Amino acid sequence: MTLQIITIGGYSEIGRNCTLVRVDDEAIILDMGLHMDNYIAYTEEREELHTEKDMSADTLIKAGAVPNIYQVQDLWLKVKAICISHAHLDHVGAVPFISNKFKADIHCTKYTAEVLKTILKDEKITLRNNIVPHHVNSRFKVSKNITVEFINITHSIPQTVIIAVHTPYGTLIYANDFKLDNAPTLGEKPNFKRLKQLGEQGVKALIVDSLYADTPMKTPSENIAKEMLKDVLLGVNSKGKAVIITTFSSHIARLKSIVELGKKLKRRIVFIGRSLNKYVSAAKRAGIADLSRQAEFVKYGNKLKKFFKRVKHPEKYLFIVTGHQGEPGAVLPRMVYQRLYNFQEEDHVIFSCSIIPVKNNIINREKLDSALKKKKVRLFTDVHVSGHAFREDLRDLLHLLKPEQIIPTHANKEKLNAMKELALETGYKPEQIRILKNGVQLNL
Ligand SMILES: [Zn+2]
Helix, strand or coil: CCEEEEEEECCCCCCCCEEEEEECCEEEEECCCCCHHHHHHHHHHHHHHCCCCCCCHHHHHHCCCCCCHHHHHHHHHHEEEEECCCCCHHHHCCHHHHHHHCCCEEEEEHHHHHHHHHHHHHHCCCCCCCEEEECCCEEEECCCCCEEEEEEEECCCCCEEEEEEEECCEEEEEECCCECCCCCCCCCCCCHHHHHHHHHHCCCEEEEECCECCCCCCCCCHHHHHHHHHHHHCCCCCCCCCEEEEECCCCHHHHHHHHHHHHHCCCEEEEECHHHHHHHHHHHHCCCCCCHHHCEEECCHHHHHHHHHHCCCHHHEEEEECCCCCCCCCHHHHHHHCCCCCCCCCCEEEEECCCCCCHHHHHHHHHHHHHHHHCCCEEECCCCCCCCCEHHHHHHHHHHHCCCEEEEECCCHHHHHHHHHHHHHCCCCHHHECCCCCCCEEEC
């Protein structure tokens, strides 16, 4: 008998999440994500050199932008399914570039499927794999010996699932990106009942997002973020001033709160930026939320200048824009650096996000914040709660699932060790906690 996991990407690093689960003579893959820093570095370098982008699997693997699937080349033909946990690019973004190597369908929730289709269209890529959408809280048979279950969980993007892989040798659980939110503002609460049930039936191993294992808190609910937004948008007088807000384009729950509050402010709401349009449209097609009825869209960068010229009374608007990490090509940085918009003193600029702590973002945001300060606008930063489990959420998940083995992932060494320490604290023995690197084969 064989029940084995092979770590392909995302272990002892952040990005390019990818795990292979082997059950005897068959296998499935969990997530196929991009390594965002490496991906951006690769594509930007190409742009600077004005060379055509070579987006072949081999080149992207070499650039460290996608998981190195050559580590499991001997198993390519055995892969029966590719299952995606949610639509963040570090989990789904490599599908267009490497899934063609496998003769397997891609299984995900409807929203993830819609986002994936949009990426494929943008990249002009056709997959030979079928994309099969599933409901949250549903299960499907991959083969006689493998059943996959999608369990509803909360995160910062719609229709995120914890994946349970049921095999004759036990159940493996993949909780890579989640938080335990008791009051989500969109979608349902985590399926605690099912998680508890699985814990009672016995869980062989748990692969778990450990990004904030060292933060001694319970992750605040998305409802708290909504209250924070309310405080800033409705509780601060913005009469006569423009209000400009930026957040994650894929965070539909957050965008929905912003639109609701914008309506209360009786402002005209405009989404500005291509990626906002992309994710909001995907949410509409997936039947999750139709924000387009309550707002206008400015999709393309080359129309920005014209649009802002047309706006005679910015104080009557709520502009929702891209660029929360200060990315130079996004809307807010362009409004500032290219003077597309004429900022007035004490205009409100709200960052409904935290700075993702990688070098590029820190530098970009420092530059943007200081440029905004020079314009004498009012800056509201960190109007945000995280989508990742903090230490006390992680503890609760361990209590629910009681896995025999714990495999911390989605973090650097320090955070993985914090997860280990937490597991030891709850009574685990050191040999039950496996901190792995990429390219490791673990028999369960
Ligand atoms: Zn995520």
